[in-house]
Amino acid sequence: MGFDFEYFWSLWPAILEGSLMTLGAAAAGSVGAILVGMALALGRRSGTVGRILCAGFTEAIRLSPFLVQLYFLYYVLPVWGLTMSALTVGILTLSLHFGAFLGEVFGAGIDAVPRGQVEAARALGLRGRQISFLIVLPQMLRFVAAPTANYMISLLKTTPYLAVVGVPEMLGVAFDRASDSFRYVEPLTAAGLLFLVYSIIIGRGARYVERNIRPL
Structure with missing residues (x-):
């Protein structure tokens, strides 16, 4: 059975429509993962209780499979008493799973900021939250751009698991x-090509950030 190019091209409207759902879920999951990761990174540096809670959550998520987590939350x-749509x-x-990994990435980025700048900010009278958002976080962006992009690509490639709970x-x-x-080559080739294109775009975006963002 040869490759049917006519059938291949006829698939694109449906595949592209499905890719909108994939991109939407990946984009929302990426934003959620970044927020969760940032909360974990800051929480682990907020005190003993925060460090213990965030470390426990991180290990529980990182050491369990994504599919198990998906089934657990869905069922x-x-x-x-908390009912949500399959997409939600x-x-x-996605947010919790990849946020746990990004928490480690962001934590390493925070630690990479020279301590002297934090001490100088304190000497100027800035408080902890001001130091975090005005001094540390802007400078860590360049350090974490590449690994964050890698996890965003992994997140995108994880979205097919959502089909098991009915997400189209x-x-x-x-x-x-x-x-x-009963032809699998053409549909899977189309989907694979789109995943490849989207992954390349994310990777190029990360390289752009690395080249153009400099610590303040």
């Missing part, structure tokens, strides 16, 4: 078309 939250649960799981993302659409026609 357990309704038992506790998927975004939440790109790879799920490709499999639906394949099951209808």
